[in-house]
Amino acid sequence: MTYCLGILLARGLVLASDSRTNAGIDQIARVIKLNLMPPAADRVIAIQSAGNLGTTQAVVTSLKEAFGSGDKANDVSTARTMFEVAGIVGARLREITARDAKFVEQYGDPSGSFLVSGQIAGEPARLFQIYSAGNFVEASARSPFLQIGETKYGKPILDRRLTPDMGFDEAAKLALLSFDATARSNLSVGPPIDLLLYRTDSFSTEHLVTVEEDDAYWEALRQGYSEGLAALVASLPSPPVTWLP
Amino acid sequence: MTYCLGILLARGLVLASDSRTNAGIDQIARVIKLNLMPPAADRVIAIQSAGNLGTTQAVVTSLKEAFGSGDKANDVSTARTMFEVAGIVGARLREITARDAKFVEQYGDPSGSFLVSGQIAGEPARLFQIYSAGNFVEASARSPFLQIGETKYGKPILDRRLTPDMGFDEAAKLALLSFDATARSNLSVGPPIDLLLYRTDSFSTEHLVTVEEDDAYWEALRQGYSEGLAALVASLPSPPVTWLP
Numbered sequence: 406m407t408y409c410l411g412i413l414l415a416r417g418l419v420l421a422s423d424s425r426t427n428a429g430i431d432q433i434a435r436v437i438k439l440n441l442m443p444p445a446a447d448r449v450i451a452i453q454s455a456g457n458l459g460t461t462q463a464v465v466t467s468l469k470e471a472f473g474s475g476d477k478a479n480d481v482s483t484a485r486t487m488f489e490v491a492g493i494v495g496a497r498l499r500e501i502t503a504r505d506a507k508f509v510e511q512y513g514d515p516s517g518s519f520l521v522s523g524q525i526a527g528e529p530a531r532l533f534q535i536y537s538a539g540n541f542v543e544a545s546a547r548s549p550f551l552q553i554g555e556t557k558y559g560k561p562i563l564d565r566r567l568t569p570d571m572g573f574d575e576a577a578k579l580a581l582l583s584f585d586a587t588a589r590s591n592l593s594v595g596p597p598i599d600l601l602l603y604r605t606d607s608f609s610t611e612h613l614v615t616v617e618e619d620d621a622y623w624e625a626l627r628q629g630y631s632e633g634l635a636a637l638v639a640s641l642p643s644p645p646v647t648w649l650p
Numbered sequence: 651m652t653y654c655l656g657i658l659l660a661r662g663l664v665l666a667s668d669s670r671t672n673a674g675i676d677q678i679a680r681v682i683k684l685n686l687m688p689p690a691a692d693r694v695i696a697i698q699s700a701g702n703l704g705t706t707q708a709v710v711t712s713l714k715e716a717f718g719s720g721d722k723a724n725d726v727s728t729a730r731t732m733f734e735v736a737g738i739v740g741a742r743l744r745e746i747t748a749r750d751a752k753f754v755e756q757y758g759d760p761s762g763s764f765l766v767s768g769q770i771a772g773e774p775a776r777l778f779q780i781y782s783a784g785n786f787v788e789a790s791a792r793s794p795f796l797q798i799g800e801t802k803y804g805k806p807i808l809d810r811r812l813t814p815d816m817g818f819d820e821a822a823k824l825a826l827l828s829f830d831a832t833a834r835s836n837l838s839v840g841p842p843i844d845l846l847l848y849r850t851d852s853f854s855t856e857h858l859v860t861v862e863e864d865d866a867y868w869e870a871l872r873q874g875y876s877e878g879l880a881a882l883v884a885s886l887p888s889p890p891v892t893w894l895p
Contacts, residue, residue, distance in 0.1 A: 417895065557802030561831040565876065566883055573895060574888040582883070586806040604895035612895040625887055631810065633882040638811055638827070641874045643819040645867055650662065650818060650849035650857040 406593035407554035409438055409453035410563075410580055411520040413532040413544040415570050418522050418603040421580045422453045423594050424615075439599040440465045441610055442481055443472045447526040449608055450481055450490055451601060455554035456517030456537065457509065463501045464494065464517065487531040488543075491521045495539035502537075518553045523603070530605045558590040559583035573602050578626065581616070585627050596623065651838035652799035654683055654698035655808075655825055656765040658777040658789040660815050663767050663848040666825045667698045668799075668832075668839050669860075684844040685710045686855055687726055688717045692771040694853055695726055695735055696846060700799035701762030701782065702754065708746045709739065709762065732776040733788075736766045740784035747782075763798045768848070775850045803835040804828035818847050823871065826861070830872050841868065 407426075412419040422439035436458065442450040452468070454461035471479035479497060484490045502515060509515035516537035524530040532544040534551040544551050549569040552560065562582050571579075577600065588595040595618070602612040616623050652671075657664040667684035681703065687695040697713070699706035716724035724742060729735045747760060754760035761782035769775040777789040779796040789796050794814040797805065807827050816824075822845065833840040840863070847857040861868050 557835070558806050560835045561803050561806070562879075564835050565879060575883075577889045577893065578883065578886060581889075590802070590805045590809050600893070602893060602895045607895060609895070612893060614893050622887065622890055622893075629886045630882065633885065634807075634810060634879075637875065637878040637882055638820075638823065640878065641823060641827075642867065642870055644822045644826075648822065648845070648847060648857060648859050648867075650847045650852060650854070 406591055407438060407455040408556070408559060408584060408587045408594045409455055409520055409553045410550060410559070410583060411453065411522050411532045411534075411544065411552075412550045412567065412576050412580060413522075413530065413546075413569060414549070414573070414576055415546075416573065417605045417607075418451075418530050418532060418601070419573065419576045419580050420451055420453060420520070420522060420601040420603070421584060422599050423584065424597050424599060425593060425595060426458055435597065437599070439601060440469070441613075442469060444610070445482055446608065448482070448523065449603060449610055450487075450521070450523040451603075451610075452494060453520040453553065454517060455519075457513070457515050459509065460498070460501055460505060460515055460517040461519070463505070464497045464519070467501075468494065468497060484525065486528055487521070487523060487525055487533065490523070490525075491533040491535060491541045491543075494519055494521050495535050495541055498535060498537075499539040502539075520551055520553055524605060524608065526608070530603065555587055555591050555594050559587040562586055573604070577602060581623065581626055582630055585630065596620070651836055652683060652700040653801065653804060653829060653832045653839045654700055654765055654798045655795060655804070655828060656698065656767050656777045656779075656789065656797075657795045657812065657821050657825060658767075658775065658791075658814060659794070659818070659821055660791075661818065662850045662852075663696075663775050663777060663846070664818065664821045664825050665696055665698060665765070665767060665846040665848070666829060667844050668829065669842050669844060670838060670840060671703055680842065682844070684846060685714075686858075687714060689855070690727055691853065693727070693768060694848060694855055695732075695766070695768040696848075696855075697739060698765040698798065699762060700764075702758070702760050704754065705743070705746055705750060705760055705762040706764070708750070709742045709764070712746075713739065713742060729770065731773055732766070732768060732770055732778065735768070735770075736778040736780060736786045736788075739764055739766050740780050740786055743780060743782075744784040765796055765798055769850060769853065771853070775848065800832055800836050800839050804832040807831055818849070822847060826868065826871055827875055830875065841865070
């Protein structure tokens with residue numbers, strides 16, 4: 406299973422992806438689900454992926470190989486806007502799916518989906534979700550986060566606390582708490598978590614960290630949350646005695 | 651949408667169901683999804699339902715009407731064990747689905763699922779989940795809660811805190827917090843919530859309350875949790891400064 410989260414802040418992007426893939430009953434392998442297009446001075450483009458690994462890798466790898474090639478249909482290095490990039494990813498997904506689906510379906514679901522985000526000089530940072538159908542939606546201040554994969558367990562904490570005017574520290578904390586909730590309720594999602602904090606106009610991906618299971622901050626965060634939640638629930642009022650048998 | 655939760659405690663059962671049904675784009679009606687079989691001295695049987703309302707009402711109503719009829723295949727008043735009751739509900743679901751599905755499918759999903767719980771004298775309280783296929787699983791001390799409908803948003807708080815040796819007050823609090831998480835992330839789930847607390851060997855359903863949107867305890871619980879969670883998240887350590895852009 407997979408969980409990928411993208412958050413659009415006023416000051417940039419917070420992207421997080423787990424890296425487990427369960428391709429068979431006795432193998433849980435690690436793959437990159439937070440992919441970066443090759444570096445360029447005027448753009449940063451990240452593609453997070455969920456679904457059939459063959460499908461999503463075909464899309465991402467072919468776009469990486471087409472980067473700078475001048476092949477207009479697939480070259481995101483010359484796209485003028487992130488909207489155009491989202492369209493290219495969606496079109497590539499449709500092509501790969503059309504080519505492979507009939508062969509793959511007998512073995513499993515061939516579909517894939519993506520979060521496409523980043524910044525092209527002249528625009529603010531933007532964040533899109535590409536559906537399996539190849540169409541897509543964009544995040545905004547009203548809908549500041551998008552998720553793909555195993556999305557529901559980690560959604561309540563974001564619905565409760567996330568706001569687009571947050572700092573990177575608070576938003577990253579919430580992103581990791583959202584992963585913690587998901588990992589506790591679905592054993593196939595878990596660290597290592599790739600976490601990229603991107604500040605608008607920096608055109609830099611240097612703040613990409615891989616949070617391992619034994620990472621000191623991850624452990625402190627989870628433990629602090631777990632203990633704090635226990636104390637919080639205990640402190641809340643009990644139901645009226647007339648309700649109790 | 652629907653959310654139904656059943657918790658098996660060492661001392662009894664905690665059952666909670668929302669009561670919204672969205673049968674069309676402009677009507678959200680209230681229905682009973684926590685159904686009780688007619689009263690009897692030696693048994694308490696509750697059936698919580700999710701899915702197609704026509705299907706689930708047909709199952710529940712026909713079983714209510716067969717209660718005490720002596721019709722062995724459908725009369726849960728003479729079942730010797732809750733396992734037998736679960737089997738009767740599953741078989742009834744299969745019959746209704748076989749009869750109606752081909753007519754209903756062109757308009758929507760005809761399937762339904764249930765939580766079947768209660769106690770028959772001579773047994774402890776038991777809790778089962780009946781799948782759309784009519785087969786079923788039972789809760790135990792290792793898996794003390796079962797859910798149907800919109801299950802995922804409300805699962806993390808239960809995974810974190812619920813234990814079968816809890817008192818009714820703590821378990822009811824967690825059940826309502828699980829509903830609060832679900833209602834915040836899915837607008838079609840919400841109060842009124844039917845909540846039944848059943849103490850083993852009481853054979854009484856007197857502790858059934860309907861928690862309305864403006865219920866004072868519900869409001870205090872939600873507000874206390876929301877404020878406490880904000881304070882908790884704020885109190886947790888920030889990510890290492892080297893992670894931040």
